[in-house]
Amino acid sequence: MASSKTLEQAIADITIWRKGEQRAPHKPLLLLYVLANYQQGHARLFDYGTELHEKLLSLVERLGPQIKAHYPNMPFWRLKGDRFWDLKNTEFCSTNGSKQPPVKELVEHNVAGGFDEEHFALLGKNKNLIGSLAQQILEAHFPESIQEELADEMGFDIQQIRKVRDPLFRQQVLRAYNYECAICGFNMRHDNASVGLEAAHIKWKQFGGPCEIPNGLALCAIHHKAFDKGSM
Ligand SMILES: [Zn+2]
Numbered sequence: 001m002a003s004s005k006t007l008e009q010a011i012a013d014i015t016i017w018r019k020g021e022q023r024a025p026h027k028p029l030l031l032l033y034v035l036a037n038y039q040q041g042h043a044r045l046f047d048y049g050t051e052l053h054e055k056l057l058s059l060v061e062r063l064g065p066q067i068k069a070h071y072p073n074m075p076f077w078r079l080k081g082d083r084f085w086d087l088k089n090t091e092f093c094s095t096n097g098s099k100q101p102p103v104k105e106l107v108e109h110n111v112a113g114g115f116d117e118e119h120f121a122l123l124g125k126n127k128n129l130i131g132s133l134a135q136q137i138l139e140a141h142f143p144e145s146i147q148e149e150l151a152d153e154m155g156f157d158i159q160q161i162r163k164v165r166d167p168l169f170r171q172q173v174l175r176a177y178n179y180e181c182a183i184c185g186f187n188m189r190h191d192n193a194s195v196g197l198e199a200a201h202i203k204w205k206q207f208g209g210p211c212e213i214p215n216g217l218a219l220c221a222i223h224h225k226a227f228d229k230g231s232m
Contacts, residue, residue: 002084002118004129010083011133012140017074026075027082028141029059034114035130035137036154038123045088045114048076049107063146066230073103076113086116131156143204145221145228169211173199177218183227186220198224 017024056072077100079085092109093101134156138147180187203209
């Protein structure tokens with residue numbers, strides 16, 4: 001039986017593509033995008049070619065790892081192994097296994113995907129579920145500097161993105177960097193306290209990065225955001 005609990009669990013269990021230290025938030029980004037559209041009243045299924053490909057490509061290019069090529073067809077297809085995702089029109093594709101068919105086939109055959117009927121009905125019945133799932137996905141896969149931006153952009157009303165900061169980590173890292181942004185040297189103070197300076201995790205906490213000085217970097221708010229997005 002599908003319930004909000006089983007759906008939360010299934011989403012917590014989604015398998016994520018990893019290669020060494022590289023993260024691949026493709027599935028989380030796809031799910032956030034789909035949930036955002038459900039919130040706006042979108043029907044259950046999304047046509048891959050006309051509705052998802054371009055959008056997902058631009059999201060992963062912006063927020064995914066810096067690699068030569070992204071394959072948004074991969075998360076779209078492989079979510080079917082995660083117990084709540086449904087695909088339609090796959091019978092015309094050259095493969096039906098766990099490996100995704102080429103983009104061209106998904107487009108040509110109008111392959112569509114979305115939550116399965118049971119779980120989609122659940123989202124319709126429980127209005128708060130979309131927001132709580134979105135929050136769950138944001139917290140599990142993205143650093144705080146990006147959580148809020150993504151929530152805003154996708155239109156999730158997430159009141160309290162949990163601020164699980166370790167105050168000791170911040171103090172130690174800022175001290176180690178002499179209270180200056182490691183990139184631009186920003187070092188504003190007010191009443192002897194640092195302003196606008198943050199302790200960034202070099203390896204994201206979400207990927208097991210420890211709250212220890214060697215994994216820390218003192219950055220101003222702007223460079224923190226840029227750093228977490230991988231643009232530096
Ligand atoms: Zn800076």
